[in-house]
Amino acid sequence: MQATAYTYDPETRCGSVLLDDGTPVPFDAAAFDAGGLRLLRPGQRVRIEMTDTADGPEPRRVTLVTLQTF
Numbered sequence: 001m002q003a004t005a006y007t008y009d010p011e012t013r014c015g016s017v018l019l020d021d022g023t024p025v026p027f028d029a030a031a032f033d034a035g036g037l038r039l040l041r042p043g044q045r046v047r048i049e050m051t052d053t054a055d056g057p058e059p060r061r062v063t064l065v066t067l068q069t070f
Helices: 030-034
Strands: 003-011 012-018 024-027 045-050 062-067
Touching: 012 030, 024 045, 024 062, 030 062
Parallel strands: none
Antiparallel strands: 003 012, 003 045, 012 024, 045 062
């Protein structure tokens, strides 16, 4: 799935992305580290993977953030 980087804190390696429908979704350091990135700038297009917890009590969460390549 594609999204746009919205916020990023290099100290905590946490931030958020905006889905194409404008929904903000946070990500944690584990998701950032899984993508192998060193830095992320707001506005960059990224590829994300999310959990599929539509049936569970927990909201969907980002499990991977990496740069979108064409």
